[in-house]
Amino acid sequence: MINEKRHADARTSAITIKRILKVNHAGEFGAIRIYTAQIFVARRLFPEIVADLEKMRDDEIDHCRLFLQAMPVRNARPCRVMTFWSVGGYVLGLLTALCGRNMVWICTEAVESTVHRHLEDQLTFLIHRDPELHTLIKSIQDQELAHLREAENQREKGxxxxxxxxxISGLTNLMIWLSTWGDSSWMRAEIARSNAA
Ligand SMILES: [Fe+2]
Ligand SMILES: [Fe+2]
Incomplete structure (x- = not known):
């Protein structure tokens, strides 16, 4: 009986870990597209922040690659609707950048703080279940936090x-939810359930 429960828990954990990788990889791809669109506009309208945006985009490219690399050994596959992230991210980046420099930083703050919350939950879930992935996500989270701090320093409140x-935080959550066909809600509930156990 105990063994059966243990097996069932291990199966559920494996599914959740695959979903974590899938949603994180897709999210990083979306972030690359947001920054790409913002860089395109910033080069023309406010070139003074291009270097900051390029640095953050390069970090996201790195994160995206690292999540992709972590997939095969865990039998995980990328999200099937990457086009959705590509278009959604680019449109969000373009619209916010066209609204001006302050909106670029508000967008960064909203996206990065949403990402941060998701990563926090994942870290608690993974610490004993997949220490290797935990270490990877922790190092990525440090860089996401640096992006968030940069945005908080640059944006004006008003x-x-x-x-x-x-x-924008709501939109980011909606994109995550839609791209995983609602899996993200299931995943969050599963993570919360496991973290509380
Ligand atoms: Fe990232
Ligand atoms: Fe980031």
């Missing part, structure tokens, strides 16, 4: 901030 921060 009406735009209070209006668009929750809106």
């Amino acid at each position: 009406q735009a901030h209070s209006l668009f921060l929750p809106l």
